[in-house]
Amino acid sequence: MGDEDAERREANRAFVEAFSTFGTDALRDVWLFDQQSHERLYVRDDVDEKVADVDVSRYVDNERYGYVTRDTYSDLHYADYAYTVRGFDGFEQFRTFLREGDRRIGTFGSFDRREGGYDFGALNDALAEVTADYPLDAFAPE
Template identity: 45%
Template structure:
């Protein structure tokens, strides 16, 4: 995966104190770039890896969105009672787009379209090229953790 500092700086600039955690992931692993202390306490009782595994389905669902809509996919936002998550995929120069997962405090006013634009401006990153080959030996949903 990729260098943490530029991504973290870009997210912090936009989210400020509302930033809860920041992760990058690919098809087989993940990296925590930042987790706020109070959030880290909650994560002791929950498995972030399982949550991120679910976000990996974005490698597959983006195909569905492209087939169902007349425009390109950019990001997904999910709302929870205490926080909101933002997930997108970026080109970091590797063989496959890297996933970026950001959580912010609910009601913080973070503009997710602005966050997406900010991430695209991070040096070394850009819009992903989804023309990369699909993962071989995919499971029933077309996804494999290999």
């Protein structure tokens, strides 16, 4: 069990580092979720204060609809679905799914808005590089 725990910690550290390298100080939070649970990997202190009174599990439940919309997009489009970005008045949220066969684990993270925006395709590519180095179970929320 110790080796699996160490691999999980290393995978999650590398995952958060990919988000952090992409967004630098603008990174607000990073989460993992599956169809039953969710896990917070990183939340910046000022954001933690803002979400202290928020029902995070309800928010994550909404993100789980992405399991359905991902399949819908795959059926309707000639291209593969990669990620979703939502804009809010103070930040932008990125969501994607890590895949291994039919199994998927969702992730989302948010970034302070910035002039010129972000190249979220580059973030998606960076996350794919990190996740290729670990088994999908290493990212499963506890």
